[in-house]
Amino acid sequence: MMEKKKLLGEERRTKLLHILQTSEQPVTGSELSQITNVSRQVIVGDITLLKARNEPIIATSQGYMYLQTGNTQKPxxxxxxxxxxxxxxxxxxxxxxxxxxxxxxxxxxxxxxxxxxxxxxxxxxxxxxxxxxxxxxxxxxxxxxxxxxxxxxxxxxxxxxxxxxxxxxxxxxxxxx
The missing domain is CATH 3.30.1340.20 (3H domain)
Structure with a gap:
């Protein structure tokens, strides 16, 4: 059985950003850790780094979400x-x-x-x-x-x-x- 590749550093954060930007539903830290083959704690750190870069990511009770910006602002x-x-x-x-x-x-x-x-x-x-x-x-x-x-x-x-x-x-x- 082939072991899943662990994504490292910037490659992993790029993957996380892509997943969150394309998901219509919140994605849990556990799901993200399984996809990237790292611990949930590493994901928490990555999300913190992405937020520090002004990526509009929020943590909800259902998981992480990327806030889409655009002209479709609701009241x-x-x-x-x-x-x-x-x-x-x-x-x-x-x-x-x-x-x-x-x-x-x-x-x-x-x-x-x-x-x-x-x-x-x-x-x-x-x-x-x-x-x-x-x-x-x-x-x-x-x-x-x-x-x-x-x-x-x-x-x-x-x-x-x-x-x-x-x-x-x-x-x-x-x-x-």
Whole structure:
């Protein structure tokens, strides 16, 4: 049986960049490590180097994504919400069911200042994967550090959908005015 070739340094980073740029779905560090025949930790270091070169790579709960740039920019809006952790699924399902992509969650920490984490969920399946990962890792929601207050960057195909999302969150008692 032939052993897979380990990709080295710049050749590996070029391969990683190509994979991320051509993938329509997030790619996990484990998948990238299998493709390049290196450890997941090496992949984390490579991604850090690529980000330092201003490559628009983000880490989401589903894996790494390359943010495509171009003239197809969708409308975005930042909203403020407040709820306890038991309503996270309700909030996210409400948004994705309208056709919203929840890009991130942000809080203002009293010591560290602004903290932002990428979520990038746009379907119930992605929400479920995100929440399963939170539970499986026994992680806390960022909003637990701020009495449930947090911001989300929302993206949609139209301003009308963003308006609809805000109204739905307001009706659910989640939106902070």
């Amino acid at each position: 975005e809006r930042t909203i403020a919400c407040q709820h306890d952790p038991s309503r996270a699924q309700e909030e996210l399902f409400l948004l994705v069911d309208i056709g919203i992509t929840v890009k991130d969650v942000k809080i203002e920490h009293p010591v560290y200042g602004d903290l932002t984490a990428s979520i990038m969920v746009s379907s119930r399946k992605e929400v479920q994967q995100f929440l399963t990962k939170v539970t499986a890792t026994n992680a806390s929601f960022l909003s637990e550090l701020t009495s449930g207050i947090h911001l989300h960057t929302l993206s949609a195909s139209s301003e009308e959908l963003l308006d609809e999302a805000e109204n739905a969150l307001k009706n659910a008692g989640i939106l902070v005015d």
